[in-house]
Each structure stands twice: as C-alpha cells, then as structure tokens.
Amino acid sequence: MNRGNRLPRQQRRAAADAFATEPPDRVIPSAGPADASVTDAAVGHDSTSVRARDLFDDRRFVMLFLARTISVLGAAFGPVALAFGVLDLPGASATTLTIVLTAQTVPQIALMLFGGVVADRMPRFRLMTCAELLSAAAFLALAVMFVTGAAPLPAVAAAAAMSGIALALYYPALTGVVPDVVAEDRLQTANGVLRFGVNTARLLGMALAGGAVALVGAGWALAVNAAGFAVAAVLLAGLGSTVSRRPPARTSMPAELRDGWREFASRQWLWAIVLQFAFVIAAMQAAFGVLGPVVAESDLGGAPAWSAILAGQGLGTIVGVFVAIRVRPRRPLVVATGMVFPVALPMALLGVGAPVYAVASGAFVTGVAFTVFGVLWETTMQREVPREALSRVSAYDGLGSFMFGPLGLIAAAPLAQSVGPRTALLLCSALVAAATAGALCAPGVRRLRAPAAVEAPVEGRGRQTPPTTSPDSAAVTVTASVAGPSETHAKSRHRLPDTVAARTHRTSGRCSTARVQCVPPCRPT
Known part of the structure; x- marks a missing residue:
C-alpha cells in the first residue's frame, strides 16, 4: 500500500x-x-510465548496440531518399512523397489493440480480427512500383504499408487486449512507451532522406524503407519469449519486451473521463489540422496557418519521453530529467501573434505534456516493469496518446486562418475547459491512487506x-x-x-x- x-x-x-x-x-x-x-527486530520472548500458549486454548487448533503430528509420526515409518518390505519379497531387486516407488510418485505429481481444485471447492478439513483415510487403507493393505506373504508386485504397486493419490489430495488442502482455523495475525506463530510438532514427530519416527522393522518386521511397521493416518483422520473429522464460503461457481476444472494459474503468475514473488526451489530441490536430491552418502561411505566412516549429519539437520529443524515464531521481519521474503543460502553449506563442506563434526554443524544450520524459510513462506502465502484460490496456488507451488527433483537424482550418478562426487557436491552448492541470489534479484521478492x-x-x-x-x-x-x-x-x-x-x-x-x-x-x- x-x-x-x-x-x-x-x-x-x-x-x-x-x-x-x-x-x-x-x-x-x-x-x-x-x-x-x-523494524526487522524479533518480537520479545514473553510476547511470542504467550501467543503460542494461547493457540492451545483453541480446540480446533489443538485438533489440527495433534492430527498433523500423529500423521507425520506414523508416516515416518513408511519409507523404511516399504523399502525393506519390498526388498524382502521373493526375487525382489532394486528394480522392483523402483517400480513401487515410481507407482507412488507419479500419481502424487500428476494429480497435484487436481487436488488443488478440489480443495478450493469443498471444506479443506473434509478433503484432508478423506485423504488420511485413503492413506490408512493403502498402508493397511500393504501391511496385510507383507505380513501374510501374499504380496504380488501389481497389488503392491497399486497400494503404493493409492498412497500417492492421497498425498496429492492432502498437500494442497494443508496450506489452506491453517487460515481456516486461526486468525490472520496468528498465522506465523501457528505455522511455527505446527512445524514443531511435525519436525519432532518426523525425527522421532525416523529414529524408531529402523528398530521397528528389525524387531517386528516391515508389515507390522506399516500397520503402525496406517494406524497413525486413521487417528489423524478421526481428529480432522472433528475439526469442523467456521468459515462460511460462497456457493462455488459452476465452472469447469480447466477454467478453475486457469484462474489458479492467473493468481500464481500475477505474483512475481511467488513464481520467482518457486523457480528458485525447482533448482534448490534438484541440488538437494542429488546431494543428500546420492552424493552425500557416497562421500560418507568412502571418506567419513559410512552409515554412522551420515546418520550424525542427518541428526544434526533434524535437530536444527526443531531449534529453527523457536526462531521462526519470534522473527517479525518487515520484508519477510527477503529474510526467508536469504535463509536458503545455508542449504549450500553442508554440500560445500562435504565437497572440501571437512570432518564429520563440521558437516553435522553445517547441517544443523541448514535445518534452522530451512525451518525459518518454511514458516515465513507459508505465512506469506496464506496472507497474500486469496483464500478461495489458496489451494490451487499451493498446488502450483508444489508442482513447480519439485519438478526438477527426479532429474537431480537421475543426474547425480553420471555427474559423480564424470567429475567425482566431491566436485559434484561443490557444483550442487553453487547451484543453490546461484538460484537463491537470482530469487533475491526479483523486485517482487524485495518489495513485499508484511502487513x-x-x-x-x-x-x-x-x-x-x-x-x-x-x-x-x-x-x-x-x-x-x-x-x-x-x-x-x-x-x-x-x-x-x-x-x-x-x-x-x-x-x-x-x-x-x-x-x-x-x-x-x-x-x-
């Protein structure tokens, strides 16, 4: 203004x-x-803590917080249990696992925009409830197949695809449901508190998943995953809605997608940062999915060293919440975008041969910075994008941000073979820094002010x-x-x-x- x-x-x-x-x-x-x-100064400790405590006086926010936390805690068992459950099948190989994971990923990406349209048409908490129930059914089917031993590959792939469809419906509704539950002036604190639950649950779930698979088997671990989704669905079903929406106009889905695209493309700050993250996530997939484990295995001591690095990043995501709910920058996207620079730090440290403690420290800084970015980004979207189009815009955000991720995984191995894994990590670090600097050059990113x-x-x-x-x-x-x-x-x-x-x-x-x-x-x- x-x-x-x-x-x-x-x-x-x-x-x-x-x-x-x-x-x-x-x-x-x-x-x-x-x-x-x-000013860009942070809000005082007492003020922020009072607001965070006040959120838990709201029954609807408490139910959303519990639903998200329990869902993520259960979901953390999924990747480990699914991978080992598939590999334990008779005659299974890496190709078998690739087929199952591809069946899960393709519908998740292909139906993301469809999920955004549906989430803007109906109450978002209802769509999230349906998505959680669909996920629970998918992982329960996988659990039954792995426990009984009757797990033909087409059936396993179909259940995995069902879970991908559920995530495509869930993700666009998630960003839009928070402003349906809390007032606008508490969005940043609410997003931070939700992230605290999610990050803590993910860290705890990752720590428990391996032991659960070893002790009771992949099938029962997937049953825990299904139970978490079911409990979350019950909590979301009781959330209700106090938002009175206008009756939806009878327009076609392509027309609604075009309207969502106009909302997305008309905001330079939005598409500039989504374009930035298309490259950042590609670099992260290559670095943390392939190149980092290769260097850890060859030079740092293998799995224990890599686990320490990931633990440092996980701890940083929890500490970052306390930073994120306190900062009140005048230009939130300048601060948020600047927080992406530290993502390049652990990649660069791995590339120059730094010791494990240095890389773990860099990963900790990355975790803090990435959480601050996430909270400021979600809050800005919820404040600046009209609520009736928020889920469609979130779908374009997710689709654009992850569109180069698979390419990063595909390119990692050939790049490591041609220039070496350390040099490849330095190139990934440079790509993150260049993409972030490019986003900061966008006038829309620099000029947007918090209300x-x-x-x-x-x-x-x-x-x-x-x-x-x-x-x-x-x-x-x-x-x-x-x-x-x-x-x-x-x-x-x-x-x-x-x-x-x-x-x-x-x-x-x-x-x-x-x-x-x-x-x-x-x-x-």
Missing part, C-alpha cells in the same frame, strides 16, 4: 486510542505497511475479537483500521470479522480479500 492510501490522521489516532487499553505483551509493534519505522497487525485478546475458543469496550468503540476501530475515508461499516448491519487487518476496501462494494470480509459484504457509503 502506498502513502496515498494511508488513513487520515484522525482515524489513525482513533484506532491507536482503541488499542491503547491492550496489555503490552499482546501487541506487535508495527505501523502501516509503507511506514519505514517498522501491519495488532493482536487482540483471545476469548472463548481462540477467536479474535476487537479490543473494544462498547459497540460504539467497536465501530470506530473497524472504520479506522479497515475502511477508507469514504467507506464505512454500518454497525447495525454487519458482523465483525474474526480479525481486523489494516486493509482498505475496494470501491466495488466488497472487502479486499476473503480474509477480511463482513457478513453481509459491506457497501461504500
């Missing part, structure tokens, strides 16, 4: 007076989006209410913080939204985004 759209002095003063009664630990110090006085936000107290089930003491003061707050000089709310006709963001209304007579919308839609007066 430029300075020409700033509110009149009297309205800004009225808004400040209305919020002046709030406790200091509830307020994020910030001015308007165009005010140069907004000014003031946290209101939490009442009832965590819903945000304006900090007012009377209906009159509530009307003043809404008019001062949302409406433009010639546009006001008729307080007798409108219900206040859950979160009052500092946005102006369009003169077309409806609110500027689905996240700031009166019921019924306001009309300029």
Whole structure:
C-alpha cells in the first residue's frame, strides 16, 4: 500500500486510542505497511510465548496440531518399512523397489493440480480427512500383504499408487486449512507451532522406524503407519469449519486451473521463489540422496557418519521453530529467501573434505534456516493469496518446486562418475547459491512487506475479537483500521470479522480479500 492510501490522521489516532487499553505483551509493534519505522527486530520472548500458549486454548487448533503430528509420526515409518518390505519379497531387486516407488510418485505429481481444485471447492478439513483415510487403507493393505506373504508386485504397486493419490489430495488442502482455523495475525506463530510438532514427530519416527522393522518386521511397521493416518483422520473429522464460503461457481476444472494459474503468475514473488526451489530441490536430491552418502561411505566412516549429519539437520529443524515464531521481519521474503543460502553449506563442506563434526554443524544450520524459510513462506502465502484460490496456488507451488527433483537424482550418478562426487557436491552448492541470489534479484521478492497487525485478546475458543469496550468503540476501530475515508461499516448491519487487518476496501462494494470480509459484504457509503 502506498502513502496515498494511508488513513487520515484522525482515524489513525482513533484506532491507536482503541488499542491503547491492550496489555503490552499482546501487541506487535508495527505501523502501516509503507511506514519505514517498522523494524526487522524479533518480537520479545514473553510476547511470542504467550501467543503460542494461547493457540492451545483453541480446540480446533489443538485438533489440527495433534492430527498433523500423529500423521507425520506414523508416516515416518513408511519409507523404511516399504523399502525393506519390498526388498524382502521373493526375487525382489532394486528394480522392483523402483517400480513401487515410481507407482507412488507419479500419481502424487500428476494429480497435484487436481487436488488443488478440489480443495478450493469443498471444506479443506473434509478433503484432508478423506485423504488420511485413503492413506490408512493403502498402508493397511500393504501391511496385510507383507505380513501374510501374499504380496504380488501389481497389488503392491497399486497400494503404493493409492498412497500417492492421497498425498496429492492432502498437500494442497494443508496450506489452506491453517487460515481456516486461526486468525490472520496468528498465522506465523501457528505455522511455527505446527512445524514443531511435525519436525519432532518426523525425527522421532525416523529414529524408531529402523528398530521397528528389525524387531517386528516391515508389515507390522506399516500397520503402525496406517494406524497413525486413521487417528489423524478421526481428529480432522472433528475439526469442523467456521468459515462460511460462497456457493462455488459452476465452472469447469480447466477454467478453475486457469484462474489458479492467473493468481500464481500475477505474483512475481511467488513464481520467482518457486523457480528458485525447482533448482534448490534438484541440488538437494542429488546431494543428500546420492552424493552425500557416497562421500560418507568412502571418506567419513559410512552409515554412522551420515546418520550424525542427518541428526544434526533434524535437530536444527526443531531449534529453527523457536526462531521462526519470534522473527517479525518487515520484508519477510527477503529474510526467508536469504535463509536458503545455508542449504549450500553442508554440500560445500562435504565437497572440501571437512570432518564429520563440521558437516553435522553445517547441517544443523541448514535445518534452522530451512525451518525459518518454511514458516515465513507459508505465512506469506496464506496472507497474500486469496483464500478461495489458496489451494490451487499451493498446488502450483508444489508442482513447480519439485519438478526438477527426479532429474537431480537421475543426474547425480553420471555427474559423480564424470567429475567425482566431491566436485559434484561443490557444483550442487553453487547451484543453490546461484538460484537463491537470482530469487533475491526479483523486485517482487524485495518489495513485499508484511502487513501491519495488532493482536487482540483471545476469548472463548481462540477467536479474535476487537479490543473494544462498547459497540460504539467497536465501530470506530473497524472504520479506522479497515475502511477508507469514504467507506464505512454500518454497525447495525454487519458482523465483525474474526480479525481486523489494516486493509482498505475496494470501491466495488466488497472487502479486499476473503480474509477480511463482513457478513453481509459491506457497501461504500
């Protein structure tokens, strides 16, 4: 928003007076989006911890948190159990495992855009529930086949494909469901808390998966995976929805995909960072999937050394959550994109022959930085993309980000044979740095500012209410913080939204985004 759209002095003063009664630990110090006085400093420890605790007063957020954490904990058993279960089949080989993994991956990528359209058409928590149940059925079928020994390859591949379809439906809905559950001014903290549960569960699951396969076998380990998905589905089914959506227009799926593409392509910051990650993930797949284990096996002591490096990265992802929920940068994408540079660090250290402790330390820094990027990126998408198109845009994000990943795996071995694994790792490091620098050159990435936000107290089930003491003061707050000089709310006709963001209304007579919308839609007066 430029300075020409700033509110009149009297309205800004009225808004400040209305919020002046709030406790200091509830307020994020910030001015308007165009005010140069907004700082990049982190929010204080007490303020952030209070907001994180307040999220757990909301039953719906708690259920989402538990569903995500339990789902990821169970899913962490899947890759190890599936790989060893397939390889234990009579006559199985690496080719057999490739067939199964390809059957799982292809529908996941091919149906991602379809999942985005469906997630924007129906309540997202319902789609996520269906996807979790589909995953539970797929892994239960795999568990039964491996436990009984009756596991023909076509049936195993079909069950793996079913799990890939479920993930294609689940991923686009996931980004969009968070703003359906929490208020806009708590999105960053909510994303950070969710990441804490996910990262902790993934680390714990990876640590337990190998032992579970060794002790009880791949089939029973896959049964644990299925149980985790089933429990998550039950939790999501009880989530419900308080978001009132307009009846969907009867348009075709290609038309909705085109609308989603327009939303995606019209935001330079969005497609620039997705293009960046197409190369970053290709480099990561090559480095951490093939080249890193090769160097660890030949020069660092094998599996124990590689496990220490991965453990350092996993620990970093947990510590990074505490950083991510505290930082409140004025330009979130500049900070987020800069956090991708450390991804090149462990690749470079492996390439120059650094000792294990140095590479593990670099991997720890990567884990911290990557988590901060993820939280800021998800929060920015949820704030800037209209909610009715958020899942389709998330689908384009996922499809674009992972489109070169398989090429990285395919190119890793020939590259290592031609120039050596260490040199190949240095090339991967350079690719990450170059792609990140290129993204920072995009004006849209550098110019996007975080919206000014003031946290209101939490009442009832965590819903945000304006900090007012009377209906009159509530009307003043809404008019001062949302409406433009010639546009006001008729307080007798409108219900206040859950979160009052500092946005102006369009003169077309409806609110500027689905996240700031009166019921019924306001009309300029």
